[in-house]
Amino acid sequence: MGNSCKCISKLDSRSQNKKLKFNQPLPEKKDKNKAIRWERIMKAYSDYENPIEAFKKEDNDKFCSYLSEGPPAHLRWLAWKAAFxxxxxxxxxxxxxxxxxxxExxxxxxxxxxxxxxxxxxxxxxKTVLVSMVNNHPELGYCQGMNSLAGILLIVSKGNxxxxxxxxxxxxxxxxxxxxFEYGFPLVVDLCQEFHRALSEKIPTIHKFFQELELDDNLWITKWFMTLFSYSFHLDCVVRIWDAIFAYGLGxxxxxxxxxxxxxxxxxxGKSLGDMLEFLPELKEMYVDIDMVLFHSSKFQLRKFEINVESEAGPETLKDEMDSEEPIHTRWDATNYSHQHSRSMMEEFSLSSPSNISKFSL
Structure with a gap:
């Protein structure tokens, strides 16, 4: 299945140069236009048992657009369920x-x-969610990182x-x-590879800075991808990021x-490696204008990212179909820099647990 949602409506953004502030509570989003829009959807499809799912079935593109821009908090879980x-x-x-x-x-x-x-x-x-995952899918087992995904889902669903x-x-x-989470973490490796390739092309100054800093991917970007950003950012940011991921796909x-x-x-x-190691964990407590981040994220035109999907049970937006020429094949082929860090990641994982249990320490 493909994804035809390709844009996020322009949001009122502030200067990207604004410094982040510690301990500043994230502003509660009260975008009346969004709320009214979703209220209209609920009213228009009120004859259906599940109005949001009926809306998605009738106009998936519009549903994706609305989801990526963020549903009201009280409708988020219903929207996520409809996506899947x-x-x-x-x-x-x-x-x-x-x-x-x-x-445990x-x-x-x-x-x-x-x-x-x-x-x-x-x-x-x-524990019930994670043990059930292991019992129903013993070939995958439990991997640290699953707990973060399950935790966000339980919080948003209010314990369902x-x-x-x-x-x-x-x-x-x-x-x-x-x-x-599979042995070898193939999707994490592929995402890291494509991130470094895209970073060198789109933001070369940062790419060069990271190369000179020799910042190990294990310290940040692998955690971002493996936990869908849930381990490293404020909950209010994470749920908005997940809105976009469920609309556009993991790519x-x-x-x-x-x-x-x-x-x-x-x-x-300008940060030293030591400064960076202090800075990265602090992101979780910092204010980030996530709407602005998502708006600018949609502007990066990248190659299609192919992900192996074995089931038809997921959302209709399973794959990221950003404008592109050829798909990325899921095999390792990167610069020496990326190869060095991803290899160290793989060695760390394989040494930490050959039994496929708790393979990655966050």
């Missing part, structure tokens, strides 16, 4: 058939500052275990996201990474 045609018809199997130590140790480390996971019940829900599990499953199989993460680097350009340039 998720109806809760999945098997939850929380039987502890094997050692769950890797899952990640429960308390998953968004500990979020009130949802401060409650032991939230961690119980998270069945629906959260279904969407996690469809991210992995319907969108091809299992390549983020759009390269665009988003370019948009973020472009936004952060003046905060990055």
């Amino acid at each position: 045609s998720a109806h809760g018809h999945v098997k939850i199997d929380e039987t502890e058939r094997e050692d769950t130590y890797s899952i 140790k990640d429960l308390s480390r998953t968004f500990p500052n979020q009130s949802f996971f401060a409650n032991p019940l939230g961690q119980t829900y998270l 275990v069945t629906e959260s599990y279904e969407i996690l499953e469809k991210i992995c199989w319907g969108m091809g996201g299992k390549g983020l 759009f993460m390269v665009n988003i990474a370019l948009g973020l680097v472009s936004y952060l350009k003046h905060d990055l340039l």
Whole structure:
């Protein structure tokens, strides 16, 4: 299935040179035009059991556009479910058939500052989702990073275990996201490769700066891609990023990474490696104008990014169809710089767990 959603409506953006501020709460989005637009959709399709899904089936392009621009918070979960045609018809199997130590140790480390996971019940829900994933897909197993994806889904769904599990499953199989967690992390490698290629072409000053800095991909970009940015940014930013990913596909993460680097350009340039190692973890607490980032992300014209999708169960926007000439083949072929860092990533992963359990330490 292809994606025909190709643009994000122009948003009122501020100067990209604005410095980030610590501890500044993200402004609550009250875009009345968006709210009115979604209210009209709900009213126009009110005769249907699921108005948003009916809207998507009738006009998928418009649905993608609306989703990428961000639905109101109270409709976000309904919009995400519609994107995946998720109806809760999945098997939850929380039987502890094997050692769950890797899952157990990640429960308390998953968004500990979020009130949802401060409650032991939230961690119980998270464990149920992750154990079910292992039981239903033992060939994939558990990989650290899955907990972040499941955590966001549980927060947005307000603790709906069945629906959260279904969407996690469809991210992995319907969108091809299992390549983020399979042995060898093929999708992570391919995304990093394409990011560095695109960075050298679109923002060469930053590309050169990173080369000179010798910043290991394991310290930032692999985490961005493997967790769909959920580990490294504020929750309010993450849900907006996921709106765009679910509209455009996992390949759009390269665009988003370019948009973020472009936004952060003046905060990055000139930093020493030590300064950078302090700066990157602080992104989670910084104010980022994510609407502006997503707007600029949509402007990067990149080659088509082909992702192996084994199931028809995912959203109709499974693949990123940015204007391009030829697809990227999922095999390693990068500069020595990218090869060096991705190889170290692969060695780290394989050494950390040959059993395919908890393969990546965030």
